[in-house]
Amino acid sequence: MRRTAVLLAVLLGGWLGAGVVTAPPASAHATLVSTEPGEGARIDEAPAAVTLTFSEGVSLGAGYARVLDADQQRVDTGTPEVDGAVLTVPLRGDLPDGGYLVTYRVVSADSHPVAGAFSFAVGDADLLSAGGGATTDDTDPVIGALLPAARWVGFAGLALAVGLPVLAAVAWPAGWAAPRLRRAASGGALGVALAALAGFLLQGPYAAGSGPGSLADPALLTATLGSEAGWIALVRAVLALALFVVLRRVPRRAELPSRPLLAVLAGLFLLLVVATAATGHPVAGPWPGLAVVVAATHVAAMCVWLGGLAGLLLALVRSTTPPAEVATALPAFSRTAFGAVAVLVVSGIVQSVREVGSPSALAETGYGQLLVGKVLLVVVALAAAGVSRVWVQQRLGIRPARRRRTITVHALAASSPTAGGSELAAAEQRARAQAESAAGHLPALRRSLAVEAGLAAVVLALTAVLVGTPPARSSVSQPVDVVLPLQGGTATASGSVQVSVDPARPGANALHLYLFDDAGRLTQPEDIRVTLTERSQEIGPLDVDLEPAGPGHYVGDGMTVPGAGTWTLTVTVRLDEFTALTAATDFPVR
Numbered sequence: 001m002r003r004t005a006v007l008l009a010v011l012l013g014g015w016l017g018a019g020v021v022t023a024p025p026a027s028a029h030a031t032l033v034s035t036e037p038g039e040g041a042r043i044d045e046a047p048a049a050v051t052l053t054f055s056e057g058v059s060l061g062a063g064y065a066r067v068l069d070a071d072q073q074r075v076d077t078g079t080p081e082v083d084g085a086v087l088t089v090p091l092r093g094d095l096p097d098g099g100y101l102v103t104y105r106v107v108s109a110d111s112h113p114v115a116g117a118f119s120f121a122v123g124d125a126d127l128l129s130a131g132g133g134a135t136t137d138d139t140d141p142v143i144g145a146l147l148p149a150a151r152w153v154g155f156a157g158l159a160l161a162v163g164l165p166v167l168a169a170v171a172w173p174a175g176w177a178a179p180r181l182r183r184a185a186s187g188g189a190l191g192v193a194l195a196a197l198a199g200f201l202l203q204g205p206y207a208a209g210s211g212p213g214s215l216a217d218p219a220l221l222t223a224t225l226g227s228e229a230g231w232i233a234l235v236r237a238v239l240a241l242a243l244f245v246v247l248r249r250v251p252r253r254a255e256l257p258s259r260p261l262l263a264v265l266a267g268l269f270l271l272l273v274v275a276t277a278a279t280g281h282p283v284a285g286p287w288p289g290l291a292v293v294v295a296a297t298h299v300a301a302m303c304v305w306l307g308g309l310a311g312l313l314l315a316l317v318r319s320t321t322p323p324a325e326v327a328t329a330l331p332a333f334s335r336t337a338f339g340a341v342a343v344l345v346v347s348g349i350v351q352s353v354r355e356v357g358s359p360s361a362l363a364e365t366g367y368g369q370l371l372v373g374k375v376l377l378v379v380v381a382l383a384a385a386g387v388s389r390v391w392v393q394q395r396l397g398i399r400p401a402r403r404r405r406t407i408t409v410h411a412l413a414a415s416s417p418t419a420g421g422s423e424l425a426a427a428e429q430r431a432r433a434q435a436e437s438a439a440g441h442l443p444a445l446r447r448s449l450a451v452e453a454g455l456a457a458v459v460l461a462l463t464a465v466l467v468g469t470p471p472a473r474s475s476v477s478q479p480v481d482v483v484l485p486l487q488g489g490t491a492t493a494s495g496s497v498q499v500s501v502d503p504a505r506p507g508a509n510a511l512h513l514y515l516f517d518d519a520g521r522l523t524q525p526e527d528i529r530v531t532l533t534e535r536s537q538e539i540g541p542l543d544v545d546l547e548p549a550g551p552g553h554y555v556g557d558g559m560t561v562p563g564a565g566t567w568t569l570t571v572t573v574r575l576d577e578f579t580a581l582t583a584a585t586d587f588p589v590r
Contacts (some may be wrong), residue, residue, distance in 0.1 A: 002487055004180065005022075005316040015182075020312070022033075023526070024543070025363050027307060028095060029108070029207045030053075030054045030055055030056045030057075030058050030085075030108030030109065030110075030114045031053055031054065031055045031588075032053075032114075032116055033053045033054060033055050033116070034052075035050070035052050035053070035102070035118060036051040036052055036364060036586070037050070037120040038119070038120070038570060038584060038586070039119065039566075039584070039590075040118075040119065040120065040127060040227060040533070040568045040570070040586070041117035041120045041121070041125075041584065041588040042120070042121045042122075042123075042124075042305045043121075043122055043305035044121065044122070045121065045122065046095035046096075046122045047091065048090065048091060048093070048277075049088050049089060049090045049091055050067055050076075050088070050089045050091065050102050051086060051087070051088050051089075052065070052086070052087040052088075052102075052104060053083045053085055053086050053087075054086075054106070054108070054114070055085065056085055056088070056108060057085050057108075057109050058082060058085060058087065058106040058108055058109070058110050058114065059106065059107050059178075059227060059230050060080060060082055060087075060106055060223075061107040061207045061210040061223045061224070061226070062107075062203075062204045062207040062220045063105035063106045063107055063113060063115075063204075063207050063208060063209075063222040063226045064103075064104065064105050064208075064589075065080040065089045065102075065104040065105075066089075066102070066103050066104070067089055067091060067096055067100055067101070067102050067515070068100065068102075068103065068128075068506075069099075069100055069101075069123075069126060070098055070099055071329045073227065075091055075092050075095055075100065076089050076090060076091055076092075077090050077091065077092050077307055078090045079438045081547075082106075082542075085431065086546055087104065087106060088326075089102070092229050093549040094445070095122065095224065096122070097121060097122045097123030097124070098121070098123070098125040099120075099121045099122075099124050099125045099126050099128040100119060100120055100121070100122070100128065100251075100559055101117060101118075101128040102117060102118050102119065102120075103115075103116075103117040104116060104117070105208070105209055107227065109228075109230070110279075110281050110511065111229035111280055112416075113139070113205070113206065113207050113209065114166070115138060116353060116566075117211065117536075119535070125330055125466060129536065129538070138209045138262070139206060139209060140205060140209065140210060140211040140212070142211060142212050142498070143205045143206050143210075144206075144209065144561050146198070146202055146212070146233050147199070147202050147253070147468055148464040148465045148468055149464070150198040150199050150460070151195065151199070151301075151463075151464035151467055152198060152460055152461050152464040153186075153191050153194065153198075153296040154191070154192050154195030154236075154276070154338070155187040155302075155460045155463060155464060156161075156191065156457070156460055157187070157189065157190070157191025157192040157194075157195060157240075157288065158186070158188065158192050158272065158273075158276060158299070158303055158461075159188065159303045159306040159307040159310065160184050160185055160188025160191070160303060160307055160310060161185055161188035161189040161191075161192055161243055161244075161247070161272075161303075161307075162185075162186055162188075162272070162273065162300070162303035162304070163241070163303045163304055163305070163306060163307010163308050163309075164181050164185040164188070164233060164307050164308070164310065164311045164313065165185055165247070165250075165265055165269075165332060166269075166303070166304050166307065166336075167181075167307065167308040167311040167312075167316075167329075167345075167354075168181060168311075169256065169262065169334060170333070170336050171308070171329045171330075171333040171336060171433060172256035172323050172325065172328075172333070173254060173255050173256050173312075173317060173321070173330035175315060175316070176250060176252070176254065176255065176256070176257065177252050177253055177517070178252060178315040180314045180315040181244065181311055181314060181315045182247070182250070182252070183433050184310065184314055185247050186220050186247045186248055188306060188307075189241070189243040189244035189247060190240070190241075190242050192236065192237075192240035192243075192272070193230050193236075193240035193241045194238060194243065196233045196236040197233070197237050197239035199233045200224060200230055200233040200234060200237070201215050201221075203227070203229055203230055203233070204217065204220025204221060204222045204223060204224045205217075205271050207219060207223070207224070207227075208220055208223075211577040214516075216233065218463075219452065219558075220439065223477045225230060226447075228279070229280075232275060232278060232279045233279075235275050236272065236275040236276060237271045239268060239271050239275055240272060243268045243269075243272060245265055246261075246265060246268060247265075251426035251557070255283075261328070261535060261584045269300075273299045273300045273303070274296045274297050275290070275297035276296075276299050277292050277299050278292050278295075278296075278297070279514040280467050280468075281355055281467070282294070282351075287335055288355075289349075291354060291397070291532075292348050292390065293352065294350045294351060295347075297343060297345035297347045298344060298348055298351060300342075300343075301340045301341070301343040301344040301347065302340075302344060304336065304337070305340040305344060305456075305459075305477055306340055306453075306456045307339070307341075307372055307447060308333050308336065308337060309452060309453055309456065312330075312349075312449055313446065313449050313450065313453055315450065315479075316329055316330070317330075317442050317445055317446050319442070323349070326442070334388075334389050336571065337385065337389075337390070337516055339383060339403070341385065341450055348378075355367065355457065356368055356369075356371065366469060367466065368470060369464065369468045370465060370466050371409060373426075373462060374459055374462040374463065374466065377455050377458055377459050377462065378455075378459055381452050381455035381456055381459065383453045384448055384449075384455065385452050388445060388448045388449055388452065398541065401479070433477050440536045442502065447589075461474055463569055477503055479500070479501060479502040479503055480500060480501035480502075480569075480587045481498075481499075481500045482498070482499055483497070483498045483499075484496060484497050484499060484571070484583035484584070484585055485580035485583060486515075486571075486573055486582065486583050487581060487582060487583065488579065488581050488582075489581065493514065494515045494517055494518060494533055494579075495516055495523065495573075495581065496515075496516045496517070496583075497513055497515050497571050497573070497583050498512075498513070498514040498516070499512075499513060499569060499571065499583075499585055500512040500513075501559070501569070501587060502590055504561075504588070505561070505589060505590070506561055506562065506563050506564055506588055507560065507561065508558045508559070508560055509556075509558075509559045509560070509561055510555070510556070510557055510558075510559070511530070511544060511546075511555065511556030511557075511559040512549075512553070512554075512555055512556075513528070513530070513546070513553070513554040513556075513571065514552055514553055515528070515552040515553075515554075515573065516552065518556070522551045522552030523551075523552050524551055525573045525574060526576055526577075527572050527573075527574040528546060528554060528571070528572070528573050528574070529543070529556060529571075529572045530543070530544040530546060530570070530571055530572075531544065531569075531570045531572075532544060532559075532561065532567055532568070532569055532570075533568045533570065534563075534565045534566065534567050535562075536565065536566065536569065537565055539565075542562075543568070544556045544559050545559075561589050562564060563589070564589050564590055565585070565589055566586055566589075567585065567587055567588075567589055568583055568586050569585055569586075569587065570582060570583070571583045571584070572583040
């Protein structure tokens with residue numbers, strides 16, 4: 001128990017340090033980086049296409065990308081094209097002056113949908129409100145509830161299908177003949193297959209934002225089949241069914257199966273664990289190959305610990321189990337579980353640093369708050385596991401003995417040729433008595449294991465929700481630092497403005513503007529104005545007070561952003577009495 005607490009403290013401190021010093025790489029969840037035309041832009045002529053650039057590769061899948069006019073009629077034509085992180089929506093060639101609304105729902109590399117809307121205007125027309133467009137929260141509530149439920153069944157089934165055979169292989173050979181263990185392992189494999197198929201059916205409505213009535217929609221099924229998340233779900237289902245067949249064919253003997261059969265089981269375990277890890281957050285963002293390896297290690301350690309724990313409760317720690325088997329299996333599993341927990345904690349910390357980025361994001365995002373809840377439950381579960389480990393140490397004597405110097409007395413050994421045999425018989429008798437005494441106190445151990453298993457079930461439920469939650473790194477507010485071209489009425493660029501907003505959160509923010517001419521030199525305008533607008537909430541334009549801070553440099557210290565949303569910052573520069581230029585950028589405030 002003390003070693004576990006020390007290990008957790010050291011690893012938690014390492015996570016905090018890594019989170020502080022690690023520079024944040026690209027997020028593991030697609031976000032819209034830029035658009036052409038820009039949000040809120042006013043242009044003289046209609047473009048041939050609308051282009052959206054995301055922070056990572058996306059796909060349309062069962063999603064959509066549309067451009068609507070003021071009458072809510074579609075003006076896009078043909079099929080939108082996706083090239084990596086760039087989505088191009090072709091438009092009709094005869095578009096008149098007017099306001100246009102772009103709505104989209106794409107699927108990011110981590111299989112989660114990303115939706116949004118923005119507007120632009122051609123000529124002097126009014127901009128359309130983006131409030132009626134797609135949002136990131138339009139997932140059907142039934143689909144949103146069924147997805148984590150299916151994931152929970154898949155995680156729990158995987159723990160049983162992998163963890164129970166591992167328990168029998170490393171700690172309890174007689175478990176291969178235990179009916180409860182065999183049924184639970186086979187049922188777990190079947191549960192993984194059913195959960196994978198359910199996830200395949202739910203992915204289409206999830207990506208399209210539709211309800212359960214579209215589960216059998218051929219178009220959605222085809223789109224899911226063509227997606228990475230879809231075919232990985234089918235691969236997982238096939239592997240789980242193959243594991244189910246092999247587990248049913250394992251001989252019902254109280255001994256290890258043959259080596260070829262164990263090798264087949266190990267291969268299926270490995271493939272199934274990798275297929276479980278190779279989807280969602282690990283495959284998106286930086287270093288996906290390493291992230292998949294870490295996630296697979298995390299899943300495997302979870303299976304060994306929680307699956308073995310279920311095996312203890314289901315079959316081993318029972319009054320019908322021979323005391324000698326209990327006395328042999330419990331110490332072996334205790335050592336195995338301790339190693340699995342250490343691997344689980346280390347791999348979990350690596351994943352957390354990647355998905356969260358910094359300790360401050362734990363309190364600022366829903367992902368971080370769920371992760372904190374999961375960590376707290378894991379700590380309590382480990383405390384219960386520590387109680388169980390102490391029980392095993394005290395009752396079955398697995399605490400390593402200290403080395404002591406021994407002196408062989410040859411004279412006594414020579415005079416007692418039967419002393420060695422008597423000592424062995426006495427040791428065997430003590431072991432039997434110890435095992436019978438431990439068997440008489442199994443109810444206390446069962447209570448500790450039951451608490452540990454109950455907490456583990458809740459941890460799996462939180463994990464199922466976390467898998468479908470955008471990572472904290474992609475949800476936390478990020479400072480804005482962008483260079484924008486200044487455009488006049490003829491839509492030709494004339495100089496640029498660098499805009500910095502920090503920390504881009506509700507409340508007071510620091511704004512810095514730097515104006516450059518066409519040659520890249522700082523320039524002083526005759527007049528400058530900055531406004532903030534949140535179109536979906538119909539807020540603004542709000543004027544921002546500016547103070548000069550040097551040649552071409554203006555500061556809006558204490559610029560107030562009223563609340564969360566997607567805000568448009570517009571810079572209007574008057575160079576002389578007849579020349580006015582503008583630039584605008586959108587930035588999320590969370």
